[in-house]
Amino acid sequence: xxxxxVSPNRTPxxxxxxxxxxxxxxxxxxxxxxxxxxxxNLFNSWFNSILTVVLLxxxxxxVIGTLLWVFSEAQWAVVTDNFGQFMSGLYxxxxxxxxxxxxxxxxxxxxxxWGLLARHQKKLLNQPVLIGLGAIAxxxxxxxxxxxxxxxxxxxxxxxxxxALAGQVIGRKIPMAAQLISLGWFLSYFAVLYLLNGGEVxxxxxxxxxxxxxSLLVGWQLSQRVSIPALPPWLTKIGLFAAGVVITYLxxxxxxxxxxGLDFGIDNVRTSxxxxxxxxxxxxxxxxxxxxxxxxxxxLGRRSKLPVLRGFSVAYIELIRGVPLISIxxxxxxxxxxxxxxxxxxxxxxxxxxGLTMFSAAYLAENIxxxxxAIPQGQTEAAQxxxxxxxxxxxxxxxxxxxxxxxxxxVGQFISLFQDTTLLSxxxxxxxxxxxxxxxxxxxxxxxxxxxxxxxxxxxxxxxxAMSYGSQRIEAALNTDLR
Amino acid sequence: MTQSEMPRLNVxxxxxxxxxxxxxxxxxxxxxxxxxxxxxxxxxxxxxNVYKGEVVVVMGPSGSGxxxxxxxxxxxxxxxxxSIAIDGIPIAHDLKDIEAVRRxxxxxxxxxxxxxxxxxLKNVTLAPLWVRRWPQGKAEEIAMRLLERxxxxxxxxxxxGQLSGGQQQRVAIARSLAMQPKVMLFDEPTSALDPEMVRExxxxxxxxxxxxxxxxxxxxxxxxxxxxxxxxxxxxxGVLVEENTPDAFFNNPKEERSxxxxxxxx
Numbered sequence: 154x155x156x157x158x159v160s161p162n163r164t165p166x167x168x169x170x171x172x173x174x175x176x177x178x179x180x181x182x183x184x185x186x187x188x189x190x191x192x193x194n195l196f197n198s199w200f201n202s203i204l205t206v207v208l209l210x211x212x213x214x215x216v217i218g219t220l221l222w223v224f225s226e227a228q229w230a231v232v233t234d235n236f237g238q239f240m241s242g243l244y245x246x247x248x249x250x251x252x253x254x255x256x257x258x259x260x261x262x263x264x265x266x267w268g269l270l271a272r273h274q275k276k277l278l279n280q281p282v283l284i285g286l287g288a289i290a291x292x293x294x295x296x297x298x299x300x301x302x303x304x305x306x307x308x309x310x311x312x313x314x315x316x317a318l319a320g321q322v323i324g325r326k327i328p329m330a331a332q333l334i335s336l337g338w339f340l341s342y343f344a345v346l347y348l349l350n351g352g353e354v355x356x357x358x359x360x361x362x363x364x365x366x367x368s369l370l371v372g373w374q375l376s377q378r379v380s381i382p383a384l385p386p387w388l389t390k391i392g393l394f395a396a397g398v399v400i401t402y403l404x405x406x407x408x409x410x411x412x413x414g415l416d417f418g419i420d421n422v423r424t425s426x427x428x429x430x431x432x433x434x435x436x437x438x439x440x441x442x443x444x445x446x447x448x449x450x451x452x453l454g455r456r457s458k459l460p461v462l463r464g465f466s467v468a469y470i471e472l473i474r475g476v477p478l479i480s481i482x483x484x485x486x487x488x489x490x491x492x493x494x495x496x497x498x499x500x501x502x503x504x505x506x507x508g509l510t511m512f513s514a515a516y517l518a519e520n521i522x523x524x525x526x527a528i529p530q531g532q533t534e535a536a537q538x539x540x541x542x543x544x545x546x547x548x549x550x551x552x553x554x555x556x557x558x559x560x561x562x563x564v565g566q567f568i569s570l571f572q573d574t575t576l577l578s579x580x581x582x583x584x585x586x587x588x589x590x591x592x593x594x595x596x597x598x599x600x601x602x603x604x605x606x607x608x609x610x611x612x613x614x615x616x617x618x619a620m621s622y623g624s625q626r627i628e629a630a631l632n633t634d635l636r
Numbered sequence: 637m638t639q640s641e642m643p644r645l646n647v648x649x650x651x652x653x654x655x656x657x658x659x660x661x662x663x664x665x666x667x668x669x670x671x672x673x674x675x676x677x678x679x680x681x682x683x684x685n686v687y688k689g690e691v692v693v694v695m696g697p698s699g700s701g702x703x704x705x706x707x708x709x710x711x712x713x714x715x716x717x718x719s720i721a722i723d724g725i726p727i728a729h730d731l732k733d734i735e736a737v738r739r740x741x742x743x744x745x746x747x748x749x750x751x752x753x754x755x756x757l758k759n760v761t762l763a764p765l766w767v768r769r770w771p772q773g774k775a776e777e778i779a780m781r782l783l784e785r786x787x788x789x790x791x792x793x794x795x796x797g798q799l800s801g802g803q804q805q806r807v808a809i810a811r812s813l814a815m816q817p818k819v820m821l822f823d824e825p826t827s828a829l830d831p832e833m834v835r836e837x838x839x840x841x842x843x844x845x846x847x848x849x850x851x852x853x854x855x856x857x858x859x860x861x862x863x864x865x866x867x868x869x870x871x872x873x874g875v876l877v878e879e880n881t882p883d884a885f886f887n888n889p890k891e892e893r894s895x896x897x898x899x900x901x902x
Contacts, residue, residue: 535749535808538710539763539815540739549762553753631753 231598232608233298238592239609242428242583248420251348252431253305257312258348262341264313266334268320277321278314286310340366342438349427349435353418355409364405372397424500428583430612436502436584437571440509444570445563447510448517449556453547455522466518473515478573482508482580505577513570520566524559525551557631564624568617585609659688662819662850663709668718670704678704679715680874686819691851693861693882696871697897702854705871706821709852710741723818739767742812746824748804750796750811756783757792760811768815775814782810786840802833806840813844820844822853858901862886870894 185193195205232239241252271277293299293306324330340363347359354360375397376390384392409415427435454466473481485508490498528551536546556563578587589605592598598605653661663686670679678701686692694702707713708720711727711734720727722737751759760779764770770778783789786806788799796804805825812820822841826834838860845851845864855861861868861882868885870877870893878885878894886902889895 529749531745531747531749532751534712535743535745535751538712538738538741538743539811540735540767541763542735545766549766550751554751557753 227604228601229298229604231592231601231605235592235598236298238429238588239585239612240429241431242588243426244422244428244431245426248351248422251351251419251422255345255348255431256305256309258341258344260309260313261316262334262338264316265320265323265337267313268317268322269324269330269334271317272321272324274321277317286314336366342442345435348419349422349431350424351419351421353416355415355418357418360409364402367405368398368402371401424502425583427502428585429588430585432502432582433571433574433584434616436506436509436574436577436582439506440513440570440574441567443506443510444513444517447514448521449552451514451518452521452525453552455518456525470515470518473511474519478508478512479576479579481512482576484508485511486580501581505580505582509570509573509577512573513566516566516569517563520559520562521555523562524555524557527558528554557628560624560628560631564620568620571617571620572613585612653685655685655687655690657687659690661685661687662723663720663852665705665709665720666718668705668708668715668720670701670708670713670715670717678874679708681718682871682874682876683718684869684876684879686850686852688818688850689848690866691845691853691864692867692869693865694852694854694869694871695856695861695897695901696877697900699873700871701874702871703823706823706852706854707743709819709821710738710743712743739815740818741821742815742817742819743821743823744805744808744812744825746827748796748801748808748828750804750807752796755793755795756788756799756807759796759807760814763811764814779810779814782813783807785813785843786810787836800833801829802836805829805833805837809837809840809844819850819852822851822855824854824856826855826857856901858886870897872897 196202237244237246237249241249244252268277290307290310293303299306320330340359343359343362347354347357350357372394376394379389379393380386381389381393451466451470454462455470457463457466482505485504486501489504489507493499532550532554533546536550541549574584575586577584578590583591586609589609593602593605653664655661663684665682665684667681667683668679669677669681671677682701682705684692684705694706696702704713708715708727709722723740725733725737725740727734727737750756751762754762757776757779760782761772761775764775764778765772780789780792783792786809788803788806788810791799791803791807796807799807809820809825825841826837829837834857838857841851841853841860842864853860853865865882867879868882869879870885870891872893878889878891880890885894886898889898
């Protein structure tokens with residue numbers, strides 16, 4: 154406490170060092186133990202006590218009844234016998250190793266990403282993480298559902314942890330790793346598609362994408378590292394880049410066909426056999442990844458001053474939003490082939506993904522536009538006064554802040570999209586819900602609908618909650634102005 | 637500014653006026669008129685020349701158009717009649733000219749307007765990296781030097797939300813200085829600050845003036861005007877009422893409106 158001294162001649166005394174909280178008279182924070190809390194809040198009066206007891210009995214009855222039912226009366230055979238079909242539809246069982254490889258790739262990339270994102274953390278495997286992993290492993294071993302596949306699941310968990318640790322090391326050594334991981338996910342998407350589809354490697358879409366990526370990389374590196382003094386620098390850069398891209402691409406394209414014995418591949422599995430959780434995830438991920446940039450473009454287009462762009466964006470958004478998703482999916486199945494050249498018949502799954510994407514993009518555009526409107530005018534003024542043009546202002550200043558504001562709405566739309574995959578049963582795709590309903594038609598499982606639907610409800614819930622939790626973590630990381 | 641709002645222009649690049657010491661005029665504003673969309677005549681034929689190295693303080697009651705006037709200098713506000721040229725570049729139809737002007741004019745706002753999603757260092761290096769296309773090392777080195785000059789080098793990795801108002805405004809000043817502008821505009825830079833923080837920001841501005849920067853400040857800080865300004869300008873009702881040295885202006889205001897204004901603030 155300082156001396157309030159009025160006389161002008163006294164030099165002020167320095168403030169004494171701070172006292173302990175008790176001496177300072179800090180507010181006493183008392184933390185009640187559970188018993189004391191219970192006494193204070195639940196049993197403090199006769200009415201509250203009776204209400205507490207009644208509610209506890211009801212809740213207890215419900216919970217215990219459910220648990221008893223789950224462990225004794227329920228016929229889980231529908232789930233355990235058909236686990237493969239819940240997970241991957243009508244996929245031939247002899248090709249299940251491909252599904253497991255897909256899972257392995259996903260866990261590998263997830264582990265790498267986790268390690269890269271947490272590269273500054275001192276100890277990645279701290280107690281909560283270890284407990285979580287241990288619990289999952291225990292579940293896998295104990296549950297009769299997963300017992301046959303325990304080995305595969307443990308290998309996946311091992312991949313996750315191993316790659317996470319590797320990712321930390323890589324992240325600390327190579328600063329570019331964070332950008333390259335997106336490229337990794339991009340390539341693994343096509344690797345997963347190839348594993349599902351099969352066919353010759355050299356004719357696959359995965360190889361096409363890899364060719365393009367490699368050619369671009371080679372061209373880029375060539376233009377950066379080699380210089381021809383005789384020509385002006387811009388000409389060498391463009392020329393070397395183009396040369397690198399074209400030559401690498403041609404070599405990679407023709408080489409497998411000229412060297413004999415490079416026609417290996419795996420058996421083709423038709424898309425009509427894809428189904429279950431695998432198909433649901435494929436549709437949802439494709440839809441989410443594609444609709445996000447389209448939504449951003451539409452939102453910016455709607456706010457643009459150019460009349461054609463704005464007119465088109467408004468027309469798109471209002472038309473698509475005014476129609477139910479099912480009708481868009483039906484129209485997609487019929488109309489999309491009409492827009493493409495004669496003879497091409499895009500796969501049913503492609504048409505479904507296009508329909509989902511177009512639908513979600515319209516809603517996303519409005520969510521992002523809400524975020525754009527929340528950016529104060531001063532931000533664009535500051536950016537313009539620094540000399541940034543409209544494009545740079547939007548890309549560097551406005552969009553990052555707008556998307557951060559719109560994250561709750563955007564993630565809500567993604568969760569909706571995930572659950573809208575169930576509607577695709579109407580256009581003939583065997584996603585998880587339709588698969589379940591098909592299984593319940595047979596005589597042996599016809600009464601077990603509660604078990605089956607509870608099971609897939611749990612799966613849907615896990616994925617939707619994972620998205621929700623992920624978005625909370627992203628928001629916490631981005632909340633730079635509230636630290 | 638849309639095509640219809642552009643003024644008819646006639647400032648030639650070679651004919652910039654000079655003051656008595658031979659300094660070139662950095663800002664040449666002649667007979668500028670502006671109407672808001674609702675028809676309100678906010679600038680009624682204002683003319684002002686700002687010469688290199690000068691510090692001009694613009695004062696006036698609220699609603700006098702002083703903020704609007706200085707915002708026309710970097711094309712944040714369009715104007716309908718008259719002509720404005722910065723460093724010989726006219727502000728008119730041509731978008732390229734406007735972008736060139738904005739590179740040479742730095743502005744500090746009342747509400748700081750820092751970019752909250754970027755660190756302090758990134759706030760300062762953003763424009764030099766993307767507009768002047770400097771390499772990363774050069775941009776960061778100049779940014780750190782500027783942050784030291786305004787006294788917050790140790791906050792370089794913090795986010796604007798973690799800084800006090802005075803610190804944020806100093807970052808804003810450093811951010812504008814990073815583009816090495818020819819003239820700095822200050823739009824009531826200390827009006828949103830507590831008295832203790834007002835002093836630290838005014839100190840930075842004083843040092844900037846002593847280093848020879850051309851500055852136009854809209855402010856109510858009479859002390860700052862008396863100490864640092866070369867010229868004080870009074871605006872009222874969209875008209876430039878009086879223009880004089882600080883001594884003459886504060887001690888011997890000529891116009892009646894100046895006397896009325898000064899009697900309120902002094």
